[in-house]
Amino acid sequence: MTKYIINGGNRLNGEVSISGAKNAAVAIIPAALLVDGACRIENVPKIIDVTLQLEILRELGAHIRLLNSTTVEVNGDYIAEAKVPYELMRKIRASYYLIGALLGRYHHAEVAMPGGCNFGGIRPIDQHIKGFKALGAQVEIREGGYICADAPDGLTGAHIYFDVVSVGATINIMLAAVLARGQTILENCAKEPHIVDLANFLNSMGADVKGAGTDVIKIRGVRRLRGGMYSIIPDQIEAGTFMAAVAACGGQVLVKNIIPKHLECITAKLKEMGVEVTEYDDSVLVTRSGRLRKTNLKTLPYPGFPTDMQPQLTTALCLADGTSIITEGVWDTRYRYTEELARMGASIHVDGKIAVIEGVRELTAAPVRAFDLRAGAAMVIAGLAAKGVTQVEQVTNIERGYENLVEKFVSLGADMYRSEIPETEAAMGAAQ
Secondary structure, eight states: OEEEEEEOOOOEEEEEEOOBOHHHHHHHHHHGGGEESEEEEESOOOOHHHHHHHHHHHHHTOEEEEEETTEEEEEOTTOOOOBOOHHHHTTOGGGGHHHHHHHHHHSEEEEEOOOSOOSSSOOOOHHHHHHHHHTTOEEEEETTTEEEEEOTTOOBOOEEEOSSOOHHHHHHHHHHHTTSBSEEEEESOOOOHHHHHHHHHHHHTTOOEEOBTBSEEEEEOOSOEEOOEEEOOBOHHHHHHHHHHHHHHOEEEEEESOOGGGGHHHHHHHHHTTOEEEEOSSEEEEEEOSOOBOOEEEBOSTTSBOGGGHHHHHHHHTTSBSEEEEEOOSSSOOOTTHHHHHHTTOEEEEETTEEEEEOOSOOBOOEEEOOSHHHHHHHHHHHHHSBSEEEEEOTHHHHTTOSSHHHHHHHTTOEEEEEEOOHHHHHHHHHO
16 A cells, blocks of 8 residues: 655645546547547546556457557457456446447447445436437346446437436447437536547547537437547646645646646636636646635536535635635535544534635644545645645545656655555554
8 A cells, every 4th residue: 555745834836747637538548449440549647547447448358559658549349248347347437438338339338337436425327327228228237236238229319318417427428329320419418628528539530429518419420430549638637736736835836738728717716715827828827925815616517616626625725814615516525535634723614515614824734544536636735735744545546536646746846755555554544
């Protein structure tokens, strides 16, 4: 096991380059299975979730070539059986995108129920199943936690209205529909940048997808997709995480290789908090010198404030002047990590979907855990801002979605490093 050791209190200064978007990569890699022949995907982030997905594709029989550290070639022509290994699937939530991809191309999918982050709520897949059935598939959940979908005669386009805005369902039904007969119309769709990126990938391979980024997506099925090359967009949440870290720690950082428009909702909140943000063509300069100001925020589907940035900004607001109110508008609860912040001296009261934060002058170091991916990023930010030495455990959750996070923060002046925990110590910690 590994933990991060952080000697906090340093301001952050310098430049950081943002990696490819995790949420786009974990949708585009399964989408490559829909393509006849090989397709090359560039700007792939080096994170655990991507490594697991590529391992799953190899187990299925796909040919995978790593051309360099950020470029992978995928060829799904050699897949013989559309059943995915249980243990691998349980480690990653985005595994369910394989249902849409395998069902779309091979008309059969047998996939374990998704794993990944668990932050106290549930992540239902009823809208996915509703969409698959509307396209003509038979879907059942079998003993052992497997979702089995069959369409022996192929899929047929349909008009599907999502009961709730769901990123996962929007992506999964897009994947299933691109090779279906006729036209599929999806309404009440999610609009996130990675959905647009997936549509652009599919279209570059020969699909006919229109309207991605709006609440209505129209897909006219094609007979086949052809191989090609595509580069994944920069990671909106990684960029926002570094921006929140500057807000919490102070300093000045140029965040490079981004799409500023994707960050508008994050930038707006940081400006309300007294952080100076200057936008350029593909970068933002983030500066914080004085004390942060209080603000209120509510997470909403894109283009609203992203739920995946809520823990990071909440951490920064722990150091703001005054009382801030956070409302979680996407998940039933996402506040498990606030108990860890309280151990560091934060003053937070949680009531259902609402967290009330009384700003404090400083945080103090403490041993904390990364309960999930974004909560883990929040713990790192808290450790960087706190006085003393903070130990962050369960960092595998962080490395599911952040590439070289330690190295990037060190390049900005942070004093932190990875440390291997002896098995005996890890076992004792788990027992406590």
